[in-house]
Amino acid sequence: MGIDALIFDVDGTLADTEEAHRVAFNLAFERYSLGWSWSRAEYRGLLDVTGGKERIAGYIQSLPLAAADCRRLLDLVPHIHREKTRFYSSMVNDGGIALRDGVARLLDEALHAGRRLAIASTTSAINVDALLHSTLGPRGLEMFSVIACGDQVKHKKPAPDIYQLALRTLGLTPDRAVALEDSANGLRAAVAAGLWTVITPTFWTEGSDFSAAGLVLPRLGDPHKPLNDEPGRQLKSVAWLSFEELARHARPPAPLDAVQALYRRVPQ
Incomplete structure (x- = not known):
């Protein structure tokens, strides 16, 4: 893939x-x-x-x-x-929120590799704009080819609508993109849209059922904040999720189960 x-x-x-x-x-x-x-x-x-x-x-x-x-x-x-x-x-x-470990690095690696970035979020556009500008500066919005927000679709996650909107706007089929999520509802939405998905839980979502994810890590990690027991457990080369390693892992998701299938809609 x-x-x-x-x-x-x-x-x-x-x-x-x-x-x-x-x-x-x-x-x-x-x-x-x-x-x-x-x-x-x-x-x-x-x-x-x-x-x-x-x-x-x-x-x-x-x-x-x-x-x-x-x-x-x-x-x-x-x-x-x-x-x-x-x-x-x-x-x-006011600068009260920082990006999670490894996020800025992975964004830059993907762009450097000539890939595009997109957002599929249930939050409002004003919240997305504020966060990107605060954490990434003036280039924050420019880094993303597509920003799909909750008010643009009828059904929010766990329905796949927001991911289908992002895919349509990117002009891609699901097998050409990867989703990154932290929650069970987000995972259900992404998988129902046909996307291979990486999960990095937080306090708010840990312990949820992430069995449908392609890869589950505590965080993306960074050279100065490596992941414990990596490489060698899930990652092969370094102790953080690099774009190169992500590209090696990614593959089309397994067939949907009966519950996920309820949210499956074909992009128009």
Whole structure:
């Protein structure tokens, strides 16, 4: 299999952003005097729902509320989420979030090898823009040929829509690209789109079922922050995932199981 593009998730994959998101949600809740405060343990469970507005709505619907109160709060969701995005963007713009180990290196290696980069994320475009500019500088947006965000598709992960959109825009079939993810929902979306997928979990996603992944590593690693027990365990040449090694590993994914098949749609 030849790789023409790498398609990256954002939250948890490019950077471990979830703590900043959690804090931003809580600040927005405080601004609206809602009396809610999501703990780390609670937020970890809430991440089963992809998309910030969907996460707030799902939380509201889980509360023991009268129907009228539930409707009133659901009407507030876009406003709460807008405020949350403002808090999150401020934290990112202040330099509070760094790329995960090995991400900047792998991006540069792929570009140096003449491959393209893409993003397939359920987060909003403004969040993606803020993170790329804060961590990669003015060239951040220019590095990616395609940036597909959650509001551009009808169904968010674990549906494959966002990956199918990225593939269509790249003009590639799934066997010519590799996805990089950190979560079970992201993996299901990528595999349902036909993509061979690398998983690098975080605190928020570790322990999930990643059996459908092509490769699971604790992180990408770097020469100055090598992976333990590598090379020799999963990697053959160096103790970090290089683009060269990724190209050797990548192969078309195994056939979909019955659950993954539910999300399979052929790109139009």
